[in-house]
Amino acid sequence: MMAWLLLKASTSAIAIALASAILARDHGLLANRLIAAFFYCVAGWAGLEFLLHQQTDAGNAVTLMRWICLGWVPLGVLCMHASLAVSSMREHVVARLLPAFYLALAIVLPFAVGTDLVVAGAVPSRFGWRMELNPGMAVVYALVAAPIVVILASWREMMGGPAASGQRALARVVFFGVSGALAIGTLTGILLPAFGFEAIDLTTTIVTAVGLAGMHTLRQHGHASISHEAFAREILDTLEDGVVLVGEDGTIREVNRAFLRLVDSAESAVLGAPIARFLPDLPDHGRGVEAGAFLELRSKSGGSVPVVLSEPLPCHEAGHRVGQAFLLRDRREVLALKRQLLVSSRLAAVGDLSKPITRSIFDPVTRVRYQLEGLAVDWQTMGDVLELAGLDGSCHDAIDEGEELIGECIEGADRIFSIVREVRGFADESVPGDFDRQRFEEIVRRALRLTAPQCPAHVRVETRLDPSVEIECHAGDIERVVTNLIVNAIHAVVERDPNAGHIVVSLTGAAERACLHVEDDGCGIPPEVLDRVFDPFFTTKPVGQGTGLGLAISYHVVRAHGGEIRVASVPGQGTTVTVELPRAPQRVEEGEREGGSHPGGVEADGC
Numbered sequence: 234m235m236a237w238l239l240l241k242a243s244t245s246a247i248a249i250a251l252a253s254a255i256l257a258r259d260h261g262l263l264a265n266r267l268i269a270a271f272f273y274c275v276a277g278w279a280g281l282e283f284l285l286h287q288q289t290d291a292g293n294a295v296t297l298m299r300w301i302c303l304g305w306v307p308l309g310v311l312c313m314h315a316s317l318a319v320s321s322m323r324e325h326v327v328a329r330l331l332p333a334f335y336l337a338l339a340i341v342l343p344f345a346v347g348t349d350l351v352v353a354g355a356v357p358s359r360f361g362w363r364m365e366l367n368p369g370m371a372v373v374y375a376l377v378a379a380p381i382v383v384i385l386a387s388w389r390e391m392m393g394g395p396a397a398s399g400q401r402a403l404a405r406v407v408f409f410g411v412s413g414a415l416a417i418g419t420l421t422g423i424l425l426p427a428f429g430f431e432a433i434d435l436t437t438t439i440v441t442a443v444g445l446a447g448m449h450t451l452r453q454h455g456h457a458s459i460s461h462e463a464f465a466r467e468i469l470d471t472l473e474d475g476v477v478l479v480g481e482d483g484t485i486r487e488v489n490r491a492f493l494r495l496v497d498s499a500e501s502a503v504l505g506a507p508i509a510r511f512l513p514d515l516p517d518h519g520r521g522v523e524a525g526a527f528l529e530l531r532s533k534s535g536g537s538v539p540v541v542l543s544e545p546l547p548c549h550e551a552g553h554r555v556g557q558a559f560l561l562r563d564r565r566e567v568l569a570l571k572r573q574l575l576v577s578s579r580l581a582a583v584g585d586l587s588k589p590i591t592r593s594i595f596d597p598v599t600r601v602r603y604q605l606e607g608l609a610v611d612w613q614t615m616g617d618v619l620e621l622a623g624l625d626g627s628c629h630d631a632i633d634e635g636e637e638l639i640g641e642c643i644e645g646a647d648r649i650f651s652i653v654r655e656v657r658g659f660a661d662e663s664v665p666g667d668f669d670r671q672r673f674e675e676i677v678r679r680a681l682r683l684t685a686p687q688c689p690a691h692v693r694v695e696t697r698l699d700p701s702v703e704i705e706c707h708a709g710d711i712e713r714v715v716t717n718l719i720v721n722a723i724h725a726v727v728e729r730d731p732n733a734g735h736i737v738v739s740l741t742g743a744a745e746r747a748c749l750h751v752e753d754d755g756c757g758i759p760p761e762v763l764d765r766v767f768d769p770f771f772t773t774k775p776v777g778q779g780t781g782l783g784l785a786i787s788y789h790v791v792r793a794h795g796g797e798i799r800v801a802s803v804p805g806q807g808t809t810v811t812v813e814l815p816r817a818p819q820r821v822e823e824g825e826r827e828g829g830s831h832p833g834g835v836e837a838d839g840c
Contacts, residue, residue: 237286237361238283238286238287240438241279241280241282241283241286241437242279242280242283244275244276244279244437244438244441245276245277245279245280245283245437246276247441247444247445248272248273248275248276248279248437248440248441248444249272249273249276251272251441251444251445252268252269252270252271252272252273252276253269255268255269255272256269262318263318264315264318267311267314267315267318268315270307270311271308271311271312271315272441272444274303274304274305274307274308274311275304275308275437275440275441275444276304277303277304278301278304278305278437279304279437279438279441281297281300281301281304282301282434282437284297285297285298285301285361285362286361286362287361288361288362291354291355291357291362294355294362295352295354295355298352298355298362298364299345299346299347299351299352300346302342302345302346302351302352302373303342303346305377305436306338306341306342306345306373306376306377307338307342308377308440309334309376309377309378309379309380309381310331310334310335310338310376310380312380312381312384312411313327313330313331313334313380313381313383313384314331316384317331327383327384327387330380330383334376334379334380337376338376341372341373341376344369345369345373348369349367350367350368350369351366351367351369351370351373352364352365352366352367352370353365353366353367363426364422364426366423366426370423374419374423378415378419381411381415382415384411385411385412411443413439413443414436414439414440414443417436417439418434418436418439421434421436422434422436469489470489470490470491472489472491473491473563474491474560474561474562474563475488475489475491475492475494475495475530475540475560475561475562475563476488476489476491476492476558476559476560476561477489477492477508477558477559477561478548478556478557478558479508479556479557479558479559480555480556481554481555481556483507483508483509484505484506484507484508485503485504485505485506485507485508485511486504486555486556487504488500488503488504492561495530495532495538495540495561495563496511496530496531496532496533496538497532497533497534498532498533502533510531511530511531512528512529512530512531513529513531514528514529515528515542525541525542525543526541526542527539527540527541527542527564528540528541528542530561538563538565539563539564539565539568540561540562540563540564541561541562541564542559542560542561543559543560543561543562545557545558545559546558546559594649594653595650595653598646598649598650598653601646602643602646602647602650605639605642605643605646606643608639609636609639609640609643612632612635612636612639613636615632616629616632616636619632668705668706668707668794669705669706669707669708670703670704670705670817671703671704671705671706671708671711672700672702672703673702673703673704673711673740673747673749673814674698674699674700674702674740676706676708676711676712676715677696677698677715677738677740677749678696678698679712680712680715680716680719681694681696681719681738683712683716684716684719684720684723687720687723688723689723689727689731689734691732691733691734692723692726692727692733692734692735692736693734693735693736694719694736694737694738695735695736695737695738696737696738696739697737697738697739697740697741698738698739698740699740699741699742701742702740702741702742702747702816703747703816703817704747704794704814704815704816704817705815705817706794706814707790707794710790710793710794711790711794711814713786713787713790714786714787714790714791714798714812715749715751715812717783717784717786717787718751718787718810718812719736719738719751720783721783721784721810722736722751722752722753722755722808722810723736723753724755725753725755725756725757725807725808726753726754726755727755728755728756729754729755729756729805734753734754734755735753735754736751736752736753736754737750737751737752737753738750738751738752739752742816743816744816745815745816746813746814746815746816747813747814747815747816748811748812748813749811749812749813749814750809750810750811751809751810751812752807752808752809752810753807753808753809754806754807755807755808756804756805757802757803757804757805757806757807757808758800758802758804758808759804760804763800763802766784766800767784767785767788767798768785769782769785784798784800787812791812791814794814794815795814795815796812796813796814796815797811797812797813798810798811798812798813799811799813
């Protein structure tokens with residue numbers, strides 16, 4: 234008896250595990266949901282049998298026998314429906330019988346559970362309890378057996394066409410397994426008890442064994458090779474573009490994994506949601522939208538992803554239109570490339586213009602500055618002479634004002650020199666040939682030391698530098714880029730809050746790339762300005778406080794080194810600038826440092 238109880242308990246547990254595993258793989262497929270429901274019913278059937286054979290009261294046994302009907306009576310209809318779903322034959326002539334079977338199931342189940350039309354009583358036996366049957370059992374048995382017989386008779390036709398090895402293997406498992414379970418269940422559960430013979434009912438165990446064999450077949454041949462719907466689903470999930478099926482009511486019915494990645498949401502949060510939540514600019518649920526329309530796709534975080542929409546493809550099911558499918562292609566990479574080309578073309582234009590202009594400006598400005606320096610010396614001498622002559626205070630004021638004006642002129646000339654030197658960098662588009670192997674960490678630390686005098690004491694600069702990262706570069710140019718980024722971060726945090734600020738400079742190394750991040754919690758950059766930060770002479774600083782060439786030159790230098798520079802910003806929260814450069818090849822030497830590369834620690838320094 235104990236072995237019998239353990240068999241029922243293990244059967245119930247295995248059936249639950251099977252159902253859960255099927256749902257975990259892909260609960261979005263109708264076939265998976267139906268097969269899982271089938272095994273949950275088997276689990277309930279076996280679990281109630283476990284409780285039944287521990288009862289000592291006949292009344293309780295009868296009640297459990299009637300409740301067991303909830304486990305085994307729906308199996309025939311579920312088996313038929315799941316078979317139709319697996320074979321993608323929902324329009325097959327057999328499928329027309331499904332509504333009638335479900336209607337009969339809805340009528341029969343309440344009578345089977347709540348009345349004695351099926352189970353008349355319970356009789357003790359060597360194996361626990363045996364049912365006393367009423368004539369209603371014939372109706373219930375027909376409801377279970379008829380769908381299974383129909384499926385077994387139509388299985389070869391339903392699989393259709395040249396079957397793959399996986400399909401043939403599953404067909405054999407289902408045909409012989411379900412046939413055997415039906416035959417043994419009929420014999421041990423109905424025929425033998427009807428003639429007064431006692432028998433062990435192994436139906437639930439056999440059905441569970443068939444399920445295990447089916448799972449083994451799926452594992453061997455792959456689920457997609459057997460289920461046409463799963464095959465189509467796996468193809469959609471391999472696409473890089475998002476696919477969404479929108480119902481006639483404007484709700485989302487199906488999506489692929491790429492769409493879920495674009496909106497950064499789980500499938501459960503997307504299915505059934507209105508498409509307007511993610512595509513607010515989509516007119517009339519997508520009806521009449523033209524191919525190639527550019528829209529903004531909203532993500533869970535509130536951000537937007539630029540996408541291009543395909544022409545809607547009408548979808549039909551059972552001869553009725555159920556919605557339309559859209560293909561959404563992510564345009565972020567295309568837009569980024571366009572921005573890079575635009576910036577590169579502008580930098581090239583500046584370089585072309587700078588060649589004659591710098592030659593024309595440099596020499597005259599040099600002479601002007603030289604003369605201004607001489608004038609400053611002469612003016613100082615004249616002031617000393619007038620002071621010795623004992624002239625009145627008005628003369629001293631005039632001398633001081635003249636010195637101030639001359640100093641401003643010299644500063645203006647120096648500013649012109651600075652701009653000319655920066656613009657000269659665009660004139661030479663060739664990549665410098667004197668690249669040296671450098672430790673990126675040392676370059677960053679030199680830039681930090683250079684910017685320290687400009688950093689207020691209340692601004693906290695945190696460094697996270699990997700000392701093992703090496704690059705091949707022109708050290709002076711890269712140091713200039715890092716210095717410019719740190720200075721910009723200092724200005725941003727001071728502009729937001731003159732009394733506080735936090736800057737993080739981090740350096741990491743991937744397999745082939747070295748990544749530098751400069752993050753600040755400053756004022757941020759408005760979205761309408763973000764696309765122009767690399768434009769030459771564009772600046773948001775007041776007149777006289779910036780040339781507008783810092784990021785443009787940084788872009789030029791980084792690109793010349795085969796790298797990339799990106800800016801991400803949230804107004805009012807801060808900005809992150811990322812510089813990626815090719816990492817130098819790993820050294821292969823006997824004297825290589827023990828332990829290999831190791832990330833540097835975190836330091837928090839006040840500038």
